[in-house]
Amino acid sequence: MQLFGHPRQGASHDIPARVDEFVKRTEGILGSAEVVIREHTLVPFYLPLRREIDAEQAISAIRAGGLGGIKARLGILASGFGAANPLKACMVCVKVDGLDRGVSSWHLDHQWPGAWICLLHDAVLQYGLGKVNAEGRFHWYLPQDIAFAEASKTPIDGSAMQVLRKLTACACGLGRLPQGFHFDQTTLAQTYQSRMIDLGLASPSGRLRSARFAEALASICEPLSRLHGMEILAGVASGDTGAFSRLMQERRSTPHPLKHLIFVTLLFESWQAFTSSYQQELGNAPFVKDETNTGKATVLEDQDHSRSQSVAEDVRQGMSVTRAAEAAGVSVATAIVWSAAAGVPLSRRPKKLTPRVRAQAVASLKRGHDKGVVASLVGVSIQTITFLLRSEPGLRSAWNAARLARARKAARTAWTRAARRFHSPMQQVLRQREPAAFAWLYRNDRQWLQQFTVETLLKPRPTNNAHIDWNERDRVLSASIEIEARNLVQTKGRRLKLSDLCNAVPQLKALFSKIRKLPLTRAAVASALSHRS
Structure with a gap:
C-alpha cells in the first residue's frame, strides 16, 4: 500500500502496475517509470516482437494501473507456456550475494522466460514455489525466504546444457534490446526462411523439408520439454512442428517470444549471429556488435540515422560513394545501402553484375522469383542477389509486392481448382485437401476466402463433435x-x-x-x- 497506493496492485514481480505511483512515492530513487519498467520488470522481453502501438498501450497500462487483460493482449495466455513467470535463482549467486552483501537478491537475467542457466556460473537455475498458484501471490520474497524446486525432474546432460545456454543467451539478448526497438515482421520471417534454406531445412524456393525440419527441431525441443513450464514442447519433440514452421511467414498475430527464441536457438549459432543476419536482411544496418559479449544487442541510435541521411545527401549532390563512406566512417557497402534506402540512384562499376546480368536479375526479381532461383538463373551467389535487393532503390518493395501477388494467385488457383474438383464441398473438406492454400488465404486474403466460401461452398452442418479426447x-x-x-x-x-x-x-x-x-x-x-x- 505504501509503495503503490493500492493493497494488491503492484505486487506482481513480472508485470507490475501503478509504476507511476511507485516512482512518485519512492521519489524516483530507482529512476523514472520508463527506467523501472525497462530495468526491473519482464516487460521489455515481450515488446520488441509487438507493434509499436501495442507496446505503447502496454506501457501506459503498466504505468497507470489498468492492467486488465494485458497478458492476453501480449499473447502470453494463449501460448501454452502459461502466464505465470516463476521467480528463478542461481544457488551459487544466492550464496555469493549473502557473503558479499549480507542478503541475496533476484537477478533480472535469471528471470527472463526461457532463461534456465546462470551464464556467470554455468549453473542450472531453480524456480521458486512462492508467488505462483495463488500461494503467496501478494507477498514480497527474497531468495532466502522462499523454497525452490529443480528446473527438471530428470538429469540434464551435456547436450541439453548446450541448448539451455544458447536459449538463455537469446532470452537475455531479447530482454536487453534498447527501448523502442521493434522487429519488422516481414524481415524477421525472411531472415528465418533464408537461414532455413542455408541449412537445407527448406528448398531454394522456400518450401519446408518437413522430415529434416522435424528432426532438427526435436533435438532442441526434447531437452527443453523436461523443464518446468515447457512441457508443451513434448508435442513438438514428437513431430508437431506447425507452430514453428509458421514463423517463416509474416503473421498478423505474434506468437509468444519463447517460440521465436527456440527457433533462433535452432537456426543460429548465437544471438549475435541472428541479429547480424536480421540486419543483413533488413538492409538498414541497425545492429552493432556488443563488445561486452554478454549476449546483448545494441542498435544504432538517432545520430546514426542522421549520419545515413548525410551520406545519402552527399551522394545525391555528386560525391562518390567511396568518399561519402570515408567521411562518415562506414563501409562502402553500408553507404550504398543507405543511399538506396533514400532513393538515390548510383553509378555502377560492376564486377559480377554486368549490365546484362544485372538487368536480367532485376527483371526476374520484379516478377517475384525467389532469391535462390534468381541466383541460379544469372550465375551469382544468393548474397549478391541480397545485396542487389538492398542497393537498388525500390527493388525490394517491387519484389515483395510481386511475391505477394504470385503467392495470392497460386493460393486462389489451388483453392478454386480443389472446389471444382470436389463439386463445391464444405470448407472442412477443402482444408484437408489444400491445407497450405487455406493457411495462406486465411492469413493474407481472408476477405476473398470468406466471399468464396459464402458464394461457392456448402455450409457445414451443426455438430457437437469434440476435438479433444x-x-x-x-x-x-x-x-x-x-x-x-x-x-x-x-x-x-x-x-x-x-x-x-x-x-x-x-x-x-x-x-x-x-x-x-x-x-x-x-x-x-x-x-x-x-x-x-
Missing part, C-alpha cells in the same frame, strides 16, 4: 497426480495443499475450469488432499 486427458492427468501426491507425502511429511499439487503438476491449474469433464482427476485431487501422513 477428454477421457484420455483425464486418465493421464489423474495418473500424474497420484504419482506426484505419493512423492510429496513422503518428502513433505504433512497434509498436502492444492498449491503443492499445482506446483508438482503444472497443467492441473490450467484445467480447473474443465474439472467437470475430468472425473478421475477430480477424484485424484480429492484423495490427495484428504490423505494424512
